[in-house]
Amino acid sequence: MSNRNKTAGKPENKKLSNVILEYLFLSAAISLFTFFFLYSTSISLGDNYLAQKGFILTDMQQITFQVWARSICALASLLLFIVIFLSVLGQRLSYLITITRSVEQLHEKGMDYDIPLEGNDDLTRLAESINYLAAARRELWRQEKVFQEEREAWIRSLSHDIRTPLTSMLSYSEMLHSKDHLSRDEMEAYINLVYSKATQIRQLTEQLMDRDRGTWEKIDDIRFLAGQFADEWEELLEGRFTCVTDLAGMTDFSGMADVHALRRILDNLVSNVEKYADPSYEVELTLRNEDRRLILIQRNHIRTEGFGSVESSRIGLENVQKIAALYKGQADISDDGSIFEIRIILNIPECL
Template sequence: MRLWRTRNQRPLQTSLALDFLRFLVIVLVISLGAYLFIQLDVTQKLKDYQLADPDLKVTASQYLNNPKSGPETEKLLRSRGWLEILDGSKLIKEVIGNKQDQMISYSEEQLYKLLENDRSQDYYYSLSRYPGPGSPDWLLLKIPRDRIDISINSYPFMSYFNHSVTFYILIGAMVLLVLVVVYSYSVARRILKPLKTINEGLKEMIQGNYSTRISVHAEQEFEQMAETFNYMADMIEKTTKATRLAEESKQRMMMDLSHDLKTPVTSIQGYAQALYEGRVEDVERQRKYLSYIHNKSSQVTKLIQNMMELLKTDSPDFLLKMGHHELGDFLREIIADSYGEIEQKRFTLQFQVPDQDIYALFDPELLSRVVYNLITNALTYNPPGTNLRIELIPQATRMVIEIADNGVGIPQELRSTLFDPFVRGDEARTASGGTGLGLAIALKNTERMGGTLELANPGKESTVFKISLQK
């Protein structure tokens, strides 16, 4: 049943209802125990004293109407009392009940003495004259003294106790109040314990300890709060870490950009100043200086363009032109455009594309930049005679383009950061190198298309790049 599930599977409302039900059961059990105790005590008292009724009448006048068979007479006889009818001379005419003494008549003085009902007497007495003009008879009531002390009390069992009924009512109220306080404390502690855990976790988060996680064993609502807290803490920790890494990457990028701009700009300034001050008179040398200035300015322009392209790929306003296109003809066009440079570098080309049409989901402009960049890197960093392989490999759910070479390869220490901005295949930053942004741009462009770009482990070929696209 859902009601009796474990605590951490129950709603708080159900748990509180069950707690209150347990409290009521405890109160009822205690009340029943007290009631049974009193009932047994009273029953024993009545049994010890053989009282037929605690409301026994103890005045003779109450028996005058029907002394022989009335209901009050029956109660009196069950209490071991009896009635005596006396004539005018105080002789006993008739006895109603079981007479336990030997008296057969009374004098006036004896009756006065007996009616004082002293505690030393064996019986309790009450005398009343029969009503009616000229009636000489009297009715004398006798009850054993050990019965009358209890019988005259409307609550016979109260004589056994030392305190009044009010006292015991107050005791019961105090016990009930203690139970209510204990119950309230138990419920409050049950609710406050998980809340305290959550509050301590929030304090840790405020202090910047985003690795804080909490665990509570309580009702569903508290379990859900703890799960929500842990999810929130996890998201904040990841966001904070990503923000910190992005800030560090931004600072590193600015430092690298400053370095890569400073070198060519300094060279441009030096050559321009030499020409401006007239220190170079040879025409051929002047032309050479102007060529240096042109090349360095082109390098700065290329660096700025690549930087703008990198920033553009991160912009949410960047529009993709995604569609299903045939990859074989697409790659053939790229190879045709690059073939002149491949021949000039004296590379050996292996181009492998299936005969059937192969379609994939991509943006032609972005993918062409990625492929061009990888081919250009292979041509730039490898010596003449290098074997360049470009292959299209269909898979079950994706299409893979491999661009590989058997050239100088990429140093092991650069493989983990190769796709970071301003990282080049050569270990030193030299003027002959690229901008160091090409692979970072290629990776971002591939990811924007829902694909992946990775550097595979070297095998027969020293460098293998894999572009994976959705079908």
């Protein structure tokens, strides 16, 4: 389609054989004109010269003179025909050599080269076709590179999110191992948390194997779901940070949501606090809604001691931004060097 558009408006390419015949007829016409011009001129000049000198040629001498004149003019016209025909034909042969060398340039430069277009015949069409194929190959390579980069970024994203609940499971296991006595309520709470994180890891691995791309489901009470997430966020950080949650701005409403994606947001927020937050200050989580817009705000002081030893890849925050985009929302980050704040806005669709 693009190749047709590119050549639209141009005259139709001629066949190379027709072009050669045109060169042949043109060369022959010029040679014939030259022959008759030279012959008539030479006869006229010869007659005038002999008349001025007072020579009178016999019939035999006149015929001989004309034969010699015709032979010389014919030889000159033949040489002119050969020169003209080979000259114009050589231009197309030279262009064929240019195409051959350009194909070698395409191979050396990885298709990043265009053959110059000359004339309007089969050779020109050949050059256009090669340029089109080279452009198509470059576009294919570009799309493959983009696809590969997106695939690698997606795998890194899910791998990062898999490590987050796995780290939480290890932390819970260490806490269980370190405590000598556990009440039944504490045991059930830890088991539920471990089970929840194991289920989340399974869902993430299914996404990694292309078995699942997320499931949207009807949530009758978004406020209740937000409260559950706030409680889980606080449970994941308790004992290490002073957590403050605020749900005063939440009202009851229903909508469609991917709970698994929301849990990924929660885990990335928790992971960011564990890596970079200063435990000597409170960590704040605010949830509120404005009509159908669910707003999550996490705010914490940034840890300075030992911070340089923690490598920040920002994959978690990028994952949060991508998930927010699925909800046609956004995630804005504010960092003044001492206080970190992330504001997430999610547009909750109405129930189907």
